[in-house]
Amino acid sequence: MTRWLDDDEQRTWRDFLAATQLVNEALDRQLQREAGMPHTYYMILVALSEAPERSMRMSELAARAQSSQSRLSHAVARLEERGWVRRHRCDSDRRGNYAVLTTEGFAALAAAAPGHVAEVRRSLFDVLTPEQVGHLAEICAALRNTLEQ
Amino acid sequence: MTRWLDDDEQRTWRDFLAATQLVNEALDRQLQREAGMPHTYYMILVALSEAPERSMRMSELAARAQSSQSRLSHAVARLEERGWVRRHRCDSDRRGNYAVLTTEGFAALAAAAPGHVAEVRRSLFDVLTPEQVGHLAEICAALRNTLEQ
DNA sequence: CCATTTTACTTGAACTCTCATATACTTAGC
């Protein structure tokens, strides 16, 4: 009944898990150490920094930062405590909330970015050949298109 | 000073994050829903099931299950509460501990496996062409070799 | 319009993970 993984698939799957975990751990450690935030918070700040007025509705922010709504809600509460993000009610739809990146939040992001990018290079791009990077791009786009929403 | 990511790299990086997160979330949800355990616990049970006597030293188990020692320690404590794993002191080195998979633990793993493998196929192998799977295997092996230890 | 459903977001509790530290045993050096 069950189609088990053959040896090649088994090896690929385990390498996939190990590799992606290693990359994510490297990233998280770098950001935690040098910027005092987890990668998920960094992604929220990035998404906000790219939005008009550095401001976005909570639900759109959740989508852009690849976060669940609940996770985002908790995270923004923490970021607000640090003064990096502010929330304010939306007038046209009073259920809604905007999250706004503060000046201090933008500064924290700007301070964190160089170390982060260096880690991204170290743990992903520098490890692979240009051809492999191209393949990876196609693979990830395919996965994303299929699995998203 | 900082070598920022160009547009292609940016896109690849974001697709990488999204894709790997989607796969991991799909996996975790499936296991939590159908087997009542997170993927990290599943990996621990798998590693134990493949060991001689279904038994392994904690530190070796941590390495095989890609877990930190602390995480493993906590996880095995929980698994012990469920009766899926037992711990017993090692005689030759009395600092050491063996973790042993119980019969019930093996049964839980056996019950969870088919649904898990199906999810692995659904969220990874079925999405990609055979060629892409080959590329992914090379990429992940390269990452693992470089980033491990 | 009024009741129902849906949408947007928050909250609290339970759980897992990380980091720093503690404990217990072993190995090395002298």
Place this chain on the structure above:
DNA sequence: GCTAAGTATATGAGAGTTCAAGTAAAATGG
């Protein structure tokens, strides 16, 4: 042998995540 250093694991606190439930405001539809 005895002390210092190292190894194997556990533990506790703090932080983040998830899931289920709660609140509040819009949209739907007779």
